[in-house]
Amino acid sequence: MRLVIARCQVDYVGRLTAHLPMANRLLLIKADGSVSVHSDDRAYKPLNWMSPPCWLIEDPDIWTVQNKAGERVVITIDEVLHDSSHELGVEPGLVKDGVEAHLQELLAEHVATLGEGWTLVRREFPTAIGPVDLMCRDAGGASVAVEIKRRGEIDGVEQLTRYLELLNRDPLLAPVRGIFAAQQIRPQARTLAEDRGIRCVVLDYDALRGIEPDEFRLF
Known part of the structure; x- marks a missing residue:
């Protein structure tokens, strides 16, 4: 560098x-x-x-x-x-929280959770400023970048915004929409995301794992 x-x-x-x-x-x-x-x-x-x-x-x-x-x-x-x-050497990469990493893996396996007819392009899609958690295509073939967090904070929205600014410079991908996915999303983060045209999705960890709620049911 x-x-x-x-x-x-x-x-x-x-x-x-x-x-x-x-x-x-x-x-x-x-x-x-x-x-x-x-x-x-x-x-x-x-x-x-x-x-x-x-x-x-x-x-x-x-x-x-x-x-x-x-x-x-x-x-x-x-x-x-x-x-x-300066020679920085080999970058070992971001070590993610175990649940967050598992959320990424599960959502990649069940990408239809985000929409019917959706397909996964790649996990950890590379950009010059770091990898996007998931790059997908919706049912119409449009590119969608997905950033996954355990808790959705404002800094996660800012991170996804930077990815989108960069990805939309690539004519082979643009236009690229964004999805901010988390188990919990703070109201301020949701407001900022929606103001920037980013869709928010609350993830159910147990549902993605195929675990049904441990509750009494009538049927």
């Missing part, structure tokens, strides 16, 4: 255009080829980025990041304040 802190301006040229005026920013160049531009006031979210596959062309004052679709991020460098490279 390469970390560059530079005074720069950034211009995105593609389906839309965007401009960031000259300022001090962090440029993050990862081993997977992705390049992202960060400020000091946006937490984890980059101001602009280019996902792999893409390539970086470095001239003394201008960096150009381009992908196969012809989209470009042009970074004009005024001054480099820091430039360092």
Whole structure:
């Protein structure tokens, strides 16, 4: 991973255009080829980025990041304040809570729980910022990304939002809808998800496991 802190301006040229005026920013160049531009006031979210596959062309004052679709991020460098490279080694991956991991496995086996005619594309669908729990297709063939939690909090909605922003840049997948699935979903998380067009699904762990409720029944 390469970390560059530079005074720069950034211009995105593609389906839309965007401009960031000259300022001090962090440029993050990862081993997977992705390049992202960060400020000091946006937490984890980059101001602009280019996902792999893409390539970086470095001239003394201008960096150009381009992908196969012809989209470009042009970074004009005024001054480099820091430039360092670091070898992070092999990423062992996120170790999930046992119940959460089992929920993902069960929902993958019973994806029709989300809708009739739905099919599973892949578990742990890879993206440049981490794997989506499930990538599915609905009965009409549209792509749906599913994020699974044991307890649905606002940070889980934010995580799924980041995945959707990235996935919808891929013309082979877009448009991609989102589902936020959990055993419990907090009201604030549900409100945020629904405001962003993300469907919320409450999962019944025992039902997915095929265990019927231990209750007296009339029939």
